[in-house]
Amino acid sequence: MQKFTQLSGIAAPLPLVNIDTDMIIPKQFLKTIKRSGLGVNLFDEMRYDDDCQEIPHFVLN
Amino acid sequence: MVTWGTSPEDVLPITAAVPAADDFEGGKVGAAQRSLDYMDLTPGMPLSDIKIDTVFIGSCTNGRIEDLRAAAAILKGKKIAVDRAMVVPGSGLVRAQAEEEGLADIFKEAGFEWRLAGCSMCLAMNPDQLAPGERCAATSNRNFEGRQGRGGRTHLMSPAMAAAAAITGKLTDVRELM
Numbered sequence: 001m002q003k004f005t006q007l008s009g010i011a012a013p014l015p016l017v018n019i020d021t022d023m024i025i026p027k028q029f030l031k032t033i034k035r036s037g038l039g040v041n042l043f044d045e046m047r048y049d050d051d052c053q054e055i056p057h058f059v060l061n
Numbered sequence: 062m063v064t065w066g067t068s069p070e071d072v073l074p075i076t077a078a079v080p081a082a083d084d085f086e087g088g089k090v091g092a093a094q095r096s097l098d099y100m101d102l103t104p105g106m107p108l109s110d111i112k113i114d115t116v117f118i119g120s121c122t123n124g125r126i127e128d129l130r131a132a133a134a135i136l137k138g139k140k141i142a143v144d145r146a147m148v149v150p151g152s153g154l155v156r157a158q159a160e161e162e163g164l165a166d167i168f169k170e171a172g173f174e175w176r177l178a179g180c181s182m183c184l185a186m187n188p189d190q191l192a193p194g195e196r197c198a199a200t201s202n203r204n205f206e207g208r209q210g211r212g213g214r215t216h217l218m219s220p221a222m223a224a225a226a227a228i229t230g231k232l233t234d235v236r237e238l239m
Contacts, residue, residue, distance in 0.1 A: 016095070017088040018068045022205040027184050045207050 012059045014043075063108055063232055064217040066096035067206050075222070075234045079106045099206055100214050101194070108232050111216070115197040116146040116227040117209075118173075118220050120183040123200035124151025128220040129159045133167040135224035135238055141172035142230035143198075147189070148173050149181040171227070185210045198226035 029041040047058050054061040064072045065079055071093075073080070081104035082094035097104065102111070118124075118132050129150065148168050150156035156178055159165050165175050182189040183201040191197055191213025200223050204215040216232060225235035 015088075015091070017092045018070075020068065020203075020205040022203070022208050026207060026211075027186050031186070045211060 014059060062218065063222065064204050064215070065100065065102060065108060066093065067099055067204055067215075068092075068096070069202065069204060069217060071096060071204075072217070073108060075108055075232060077108055079104050079108065081105070109234060111232045112196065113198045113216070113226045113231055114144050114195045115182075115191065116141070116143050116173075116223050117149070117182045117197055117199040117201065118147070118223050119149035119151060119176075120179070120181055120201050121151055122183070122202040123220050124149060124155060124178070126155050126158050126162075128200070129155065129164050129168075130162070132220040132224040133159075133164040135221050135235060136171040136173070136228065137167050139171055139228045141227045143227055146171075146173045146227045147176050147181065149176045150178045152178050173227070182209055184208060185213070191215075198223045198232065 023043060023046065025038060025041055026044050029038065029044065032038070043058070043060060047055060047060055049055055062072050063075050079097070079102045080093065082090050082097060085093045119128070129148065132148070150159055169175050180186065182191070182197070182199070184203070185191070185208065190210030192210065193212025194214070195210070196214040197209055197216065199209065199215050199217055200220050201217070204217050207213065209215050218226070221235045222233070225233040225238050228238065
């Protein structure tokens with residue numbers, strides 16, 4: 001097993017303290033036992049407006 | 062003790078006032094401002110002036126028989142002054158015992174919905190949800206943004222404090238009703 005020292009990738013800054021589990025993925029999207037398909041709802045409430053349109057200035061959009 | 066913000070750590074005595082973002086340091090300043098905006102609260106406002114629309118007592122947290130006894134002791138002979146109030150026993154056994162002890166009748170006579178054991182309004186995965194802007198006194202264990210429904214505002218407190226809020230329609234020091 002290789003020692004974990006470094007992870008390289010694209011960083012998306014989200015300068016907030018207390019990023020809670022309901023922010024990361026709201027619980028209404030957790031009615032699945034699969035481990036895929038959840039990405040579209042990541043940070044859902046910060047990412048989409050009331051009409052389910054992407055909010056342009058959110059870092060993941 | 063009641064929460065004013067959107068994390069369980071944002072908690073103050075009921076006799077305190079809503080804090081200002083400047084009362085905090087570092088990254089907490091922005092977090093506090095975000096909480097104040099989400100909760101629609103003004104710094105300096107006494108916590109006991111905050112009006113409540115809905116009261117939610119119980120779920121797995123604070124749904125023990127002792128919790129229901131504490132809330133019922135405050136509610137006995139009183140009527141609710143909020144739009145809706147519900148009590149959700151922590152289990153079927155607790156529910157049966159509460160009915161045997163007469164607690165269920167006290168809740169129902171006060172205007173509470175006497176519900177089956179379950180998650181209910183703790184986490185908005187079912188139809189028991191807050192509308193945007195609706196303010197709730199809850200005995201569950203999370204007050205995150207959107208926890209009880211998108212845009213819903215949650216104040217966490219003990220069952221006795223939630224019962225007091227149900228009677229007066231605002232956050233209330235339960236000691237004034239004892």
